Amino acid sequence: xxxxxxxxxxxxxxxxxxxxxxxxxxxxxxxxxxxxxxxxxxxxxxxxxxxxxxxxxxxxxxxxxxxxxxxxxxxxxxxxxxxxxxxxxxxxxxxxxxxxxxxxxxxxxxxxxxxxxxxxxxxxxxxxxxxxxxxxxxxxxxxxxxxxxxxxxxxxxxxxxxxxxxxxxxxxxxxxxxxxxxxxxxxxxxxxxxxxxxxxxxxxxxxxxxxxxxxxxxxxxxxxxxxxxxxxxxxxxxxxxxxxxxxxxxxxxxxxxxxxxxxxxxxxxxxxxxxxxxxxxxxxxxxxxxxxxxxxxxxxxxxxxxxxxxxxxxxxxxxxxxxxxxxxxxxxxxxxxxxxxxxxxxxxxxxxxxxxxxxxxxxxxxxxxxxxxxxxxxxxxxxxxxxxxxxxxxxxxxxxxxxxxxxxxxxxxxxxxxxxxxxxxxxxxxxxxxxxxxxxxxxxxxxxxxxxxxxx
Numbered sequence: 001x002x003x004x005x006x007x008x009x010x011x012x013x014x015x016x017x018x019x020x021x022x023x024x025x026x027x028x029x030x031x032x033x034x035x036x037x038x039x040x041x042x043x044x045x046x047x048x049x050x051x052x053x054x055x056x057x058x059x060x061x062x063x064x065x066x067x068x069x070x071x072x073x074x075x076x077x078x079x080x081x082x083x084x085x086x087x088x089x090x091x092x093x094x095x096x097x098x099x100x101x102x103x104x105x106x107x108x109x110x111x112x113x114x115x116x117x118x119x120x121x122x123x124x125x126x127x128x129x130x131x132x133x134x135x136x137x138x139x140x141x142x143x144x145x146x147x148x149x150x151x152x153x154x155x156x157x158x159x160x161x162x163x164x165x166x167x168x169x170x171x172x173x174x175x176x177x178x179x180x181x182x183x184x185x186x187x188x189x190x191x192x193x194x195x196x197x198x199x200x201x202x203x204x205x206x207x208x209x210x211x212x213x214x215x216x217x218x219x220x221x222x223x224x225x226x227x228x229x230x231x232x233x234x235x236x237x238x239x240x241x242x243x244x245x246x247x248x249x250x251x252x253x254x255x256x257x258x259x260x261x262x263x264x265x266x267x268x269x270x271x272x273x274x275x276x277x278x279x280x281x282x283x284x285x286x287x288x289x290x291x292x293x294x295x296x297x298x299x300x301x302x303x304x305x306x307x308x309x310x311x312x313x314x315x316x317x318x319x320x321x322x323x324x325x326x327x328x329x330x331x332x333x334x335x336x337x338x339x340x341x342x343x344x345x346x347x348x349x350x351x352x353x354x355x356x357x358x359x360x361x362x363x364x365x366x367x368x369x370x371x372x373x374x375x376x377x378x379x380x381x382x383x384x385x386x387x388x389x390x391x392x393x394x395x396x397x398x399x400x401x402x403x404x405x406x407x408x409x410x411x412x413x414x415x416x417x418x419x420x421x422x423x424x425x426x427x428x429x430x431x432x433x434x435x436x437x438x439x440x441x442x443x444x445x446x447x448x449x450x451x452x453x454x455x456x
Contacts, residue, residue, distance in 0.1 A: 037396055039127045077095070130363055167207075181321065
């Protein structure tokens with residue numbers, strides 16, 4: 001997104017972009033070096049910040065710059081965590097400390113692959129870490145998938161969590177029954193959002209337009225469909241309990257009052273079911289129902305496979321949410337990418353056949369696990385990079401210009417990046433607006449408005 005005002009001259013920008021809030025001075029810039037490592041990270045979400053955290057903690061001289069497509073940091077911690085789980089977002093405090101490190105700088109509103117190429121980053125830094133996550137959804141590949149009333153969980157979650165590109169989604173909540181395909185954590189989050197009492201949601205950071213739409217929702221029944229059985233459910237719990245205990249808890253809840261006929265709002269699981277067709281309304285434009293294949297299991301435990309029995313089941317519904325997973329996309333033609341697995345081919349985070357290029361997070365391993373999984377995965381990548389520094393593989397004697405070179409390119413291309421201090425202006429405005437409504441924050445939804453506030 002381009003600026004609303006003239007881009008600052010290079011020297012003025014470089015002197016202002018990394019001012020620390022604690023020391024109130026100018027941080028040492030990740031600019032030019034013939035000795036200390038210059039590393040850039042593409043992606044300002046959990047994987048990017050955890051990678052930066054480990055690098056900065058483990059190497060006293062390393063300089064790290066983080067580039068993020070949006071003007072705002074924190075990725076899925078901000079946009080993926082359910083609004084009714086605010087405690088999960090406490091990790092933002094740790095990420096903020098990383099961003100305020102004297103050897104770390106944040107550049108928001110920079111789209112790598114469009115504004116700057118990966119090759120240009122490689123020319124400016126000793127090492128580049130790709131941590132840009134998974135921004136696409138897996139398609140169902142069945143008839144009716146593109147009917148009105150069918151949404152990806154990625155877009156639906158982005159809508160109520162304030163992702164700018166999803167702010168105009170306007171999901172149709174006029175039907176009484178919703179079907180969610182998939183039984184992972186995201187599916188359960190979506191189910192809770194559809195059925196949670198308004199008094200609870202009003203106290204969260206769910207966006208105001210979404211809150212108003214959910215207040216007017218007619219959905220009172222949610223069915224969560226999975227192709228296998230309860231022992232194979234993809235959802236996780238924060239505590240390290242056995243899978244058997246998780247299943248007992250879920251089944252007990254499913255059989256309790258929340259799923260009873262007397263409840264105002266109902267939910268339930270449908271196991272051993274796979275979608276084969278989303279059925280249209282009489283005008284052939286909208287969703288009217290879904291046909292499910294009935295499965296049986298072959299094998300046991302988590303390795304059991306779902307096999308169709310030949311039977312089918314039809315459900316009436318006006319809302320279908322596809323929550324079968326996310327997919328990473330290739331960022332640049334110069335970067336290896338496995339289109340089948342939708343990951344960057346790598347060995348412990350080292351991108352195959354490209355020296356000095358690394359990856360962490362979902363683009364490294366696929367969209368699985370929780371934030372703690374991403375933390376460990378990112379630390380592994382950081383350790384691999386540090387090992388390569390120690391082994392002399394990154395050629396630190398080669399002079400690199402780092403962010404100085406990239407900022408020059410951004411100026412020439414009319415891209416106005418947002419620093420972490422400028423993000424904090426956006427943050428303060430969101431908190432102020434939320435306070436008026438008794439919420440933790442009211443997220444800004446328009447990128448141009450974010451930049452305008454950041455630059456005032």
